[in-house]
Amino acid sequence: EDAIAMGEVVLRRGLPGDFDAAVAVWRVASAARRDGRPSSPEQEARVRASLRKPDAFFVVADDAGVVVSMAVGMQGLAHDGAGPPSVGLCFISMVFVAPDRWDEGIGGRTVDAVLAEARSRGYDRAQLWTHADNRRAQRLYVGRGFRRSGREKDDDHGDLIVHYERRLGNERAEEAMRHDPSRSPSSCSVNSSPLPPHDQNEI
Helix, strand or coil: CCEEEECCEEEEECCHHHHHHHHHHHHHHHHHHCCCCCCCHHHHHHHHHHHCCCCCEEEEEEECCEEEEEEEEEEEECCCCCCCEEEEEEEEEEEEECHHHCCCCHHHHHHHHHHHHHHHCCCCEEEEEEECCCHHHHHHHHHCCCEEEEEEEECCCCCEEEEEEEECCCHHHHHHHHHCHHHCCCCCCCCCCCCCHHHCECC
16 A cells, blocks of 8 residues: 555655655754754755665655655665665665654654565565664664664764664564564674665664
């Protein structure tokens, strides 16, 4: 389905007309994560470029016409983004929720929606990076079947980020996994796509 209702909030595929609204969510959520420090025009330009990549897709949470969350998926590349496409690998990035809508479950449903879209496009694995100190995001990803790969590195701001990965199974198995995380399959080791500073996942 193209849209999934969640109360009054609808999760749906992002459209070109949603670019500005999605970037606005990224802008305020990123500032909130960084103690109010605004992002640079260069960072915003990279966000817009990511949304327009030929292999990129995104989902949004729409509350009565207002976009309140976003998440982006794209083809993962081998060798930390320097190599060819890694078959079946979806790189999840820019998972953001408007700060005034945190703790409503919107972030989790947004991740569910972007994973469902990735699966529908034939991907069988997903990966992402998030800040090592972002416990909110890490709890959410673990609850969605992601597991730490053990890979870590510093982002362009010098902040430590950590790598998560998972296989993409069927939706019924994923629902069972959320209720009992011990049923999650072991993750496989994969390489990552390039990671500009805006691509980390904040929630």
